[in-house]
Every structure is written in C-alpha cells, then in structure tokens.
Amino acid sequence: MPGTRRRRPTVDAAGLWLWLVVCFVASPVSPIMVSSPPELHASKGESVLLSCTFTSISSPTSRMSVDWSYRPPSGGAPQTFFHFSSKAFPPADGQFTGRIRWQGSPARGEASITLVNATLADNGTFTCGVWNPPDVHGSPTSHTVLSVTPKAASVRFSDVGVLLVLVLLPSALVTLGLIARMCCPQKEHHPKAYRSPIEVTEEDEYAALQMRPNMKNKMCSDLDKTGSEEGYYSQKIRPPVEEGTAESQC
Known part of the structure; x- marks a missing residue:
C-alpha cells in the first residue's frame, strides 16, 4: 500500500554468534609453537645437539x-644452511658442510639437528623454523645462541715433572721396602760355629776328667802283667823318689 514503509530484517544476536563459532571451528587454521633452548655451551671439537621441538594440532x-x-x-641477515621437507637436505657448501646430522622426527614433534666438530667460528645464533600447513599462525621460529670455547689443555709432564717422578718413585719403593722389613723381620740363620782342634770347651774338659780313672786302671793292669824282670829293671832305672813327692797310685 502506498505510504507503507518496509521494515529492515533484524539480525538475531544468537545466530551471529553461532555463525562465528561454526566458521572458526570449521577452519583448519590453528597456531603452531616452536621451542628451543635459549643458550648452549660447547667446547671446541665436540658434537652439539641443537634441540628444536614443536607442537601442532594438525598432524605433520x-x-x-x-x-x-x-x-x-x-x-x-640469517643464512639458511639446512632444510627438511619429507627428507633432509644438508648444506652442500659453506662452513657447515659435512657437519650437520638430522635428528628430527616430525611425528613426535622433533626438528633437532646435531652440529659435529664444533669450532670457534660456529659462535652465533641458530634459528629453527617449522611450518606445518595449514598451521601458519603462532610462533613458527625459535632462537638458540651457541657459545663455543677452546678445549681445556691436557696435562703435560715437563722435564722437571719427569725428573721428580724418576727420583721420587725409586725412593718411595726403597722406603716401603725398609718399612716392610722392619714390620716383618726375617728369621736369622746362625752359621754353624767353627771350633779349632786345640780349643777346649767345658764339655771336653768334663769328658777328659771322666776318662782319667779308667786310663789309670788300665795302665796299672798293664804293669801287673809285665814280668818281674821288666819290673825290676823298670824300678832300677826309675830315679829315686824324693821325699814329699807322690808315688804311683798302682
């Protein structure tokens, strides 16, 4: 009818919120998070694990x-030296040639690499970036500052040290030997005593005294068996016995 105004359709607030929720839920876009240690320290010549992990709602x-x-x-500007996409592409030239090992496992959220034989020239910032479409938002990169220091010098013996070892070692062995001998003395073996033929001991003198009576009796018996003539001449020849002199005991 002429003069009648049309009413504009009103938007239901509940329907608007439902539409927004459906759009965002149906959308496959979700944030991805990448993390790595902020600092790493290593010595020259060592192998360094540059760790990098990521989380994503979508499966890789x-x-x-x-x-x-x-x-x-x-x-x-950062220079990309390693790339992974279904397989690893290590650097073909540059300072990292032949020194990068892929340690990642996308199914477990791992994107780590190993730097072999670290050098002082490797000091700097390493950046790990992970992209997993449709996860394109969030924090797809993370940074690690690597510090490589000279390897500690090994201990070397100087000439003085070698001389001290050569002098102190024998002295220590001798000292230990003396201490062991003092603590555990050995049984001394006395050599058999040597006695001179003319040396007379108390035992020999005692034996001689025991044998004298027997010898005297034997001599007396021998004189008794001798004839009278022999006895006569023996008495005649024998010089007279002075007074006070002991006669024969026979």
Missing part, C-alpha cells in the same frame, strides 16, 4: 618443512 604431512639458519655474532 608431506607439506611440513623445517629450516635452520645461522647468524654470526657480528650480525647480519
């Missing part, structure tokens, strides 16, 4: 990719 697919880049302490 063949479109997932990982990039590692390096920036020296002097600054400048």
Whole structure:
C-alpha cells in the first residue's frame, strides 16, 4: 500500500554468534609453537645437539618443512644452511658442510639437528623454523645462541715433572721396602760355629776328667802283667823318689 514503509530484517544476536563459532571451528587454521633452548655451551671439537621441538594440532604431512639458519655474532641477515621437507637436505657448501646430522622426527614433534666438530667460528645464533600447513599462525621460529670455547689443555709432564717422578718413585719403593722389613723381620740363620782342634770347651774338659780313672786302671793292669824282670829293671832305672813327692797310685 502506498505510504507503507518496509521494515529492515533484524539480525538475531544468537545466530551471529553461532555463525562465528561454526566458521572458526570449521577452519583448519590453528597456531603452531616452536621451542628451543635459549643458550648452549660447547667446547671446541665436540658434537652439539641443537634441540628444536614443536607442537601442532594438525598432524605433520608431506607439506611440513623445517629450516635452520645461522647468524654470526657480528650480525647480519640469517643464512639458511639446512632444510627438511619429507627428507633432509644438508648444506652442500659453506662452513657447515659435512657437519650437520638430522635428528628430527616430525611425528613426535622433533626438528633437532646435531652440529659435529664444533669450532670457534660456529659462535652465533641458530634459528629453527617449522611450518606445518595449514598451521601458519603462532610462533613458527625459535632462537638458540651457541657459545663455543677452546678445549681445556691436557696435562703435560715437563722435564722437571719427569725428573721428580724418576727420583721420587725409586725412593718411595726403597722406603716401603725398609718399612716392610722392619714390620716383618726375617728369621736369622746362625752359621754353624767353627771350633779349632786345640780349643777346649767345658764339655771336653768334663769328658777328659771322666776318662782319667779308667786310663789309670788300665795302665796299672798293664804293669801287673809285665814280668818281674821288666819290673825290676823298670824300678832300677826309675830315679829315686824324693821325699814329699807322690808315688804311683798302682
């Protein structure tokens, strides 16, 4: 009818919120989070694990990719030296050639690499970037500052040290030997005593005294058996016995 105004359709607030929820839930886009240690320290010549992990709602697919880049302490733009997309692509040239080992496992959220034979020239910032479409938002990169220091010098014996060892070691062995001999004395073996033929001991003198009576009796018996003539001449020849002199006991 002429003069009648049309009413504009009103938007239901509940329907608007439902539409927004459906749009965001149906959308496959979700944030991805990448993390790595802020600092790492290593000695020259060591192997360093550059750890990098990520979390994503979407499962990793063949479109997932990982990039590692390096920036020296002097600054400048980061230079990508490693790439992963279904397989690893280590650096073909540059300072990291032949020294990068892929340690990642996308199914477990691992995108780590190992730097072999670290050098002082490797000091700087390493950046790990992970992209897993459709997860394109969030924090897809993380940084690690690597500090490589000279390896501690090994202990070396100087000439003085060698001389001390050569002098002290024998002295210590001799000292230990003397201490052991003092603590555990050995049984002394006395050599058999040597006696002179003319040396007379108390035992020999005692034996001689025991044999004298027997010898005297034997001599007396021998004189008794001798004839009278022999006895006569023996008495005649024998010089007279002076007074006070002891006669024969026979």
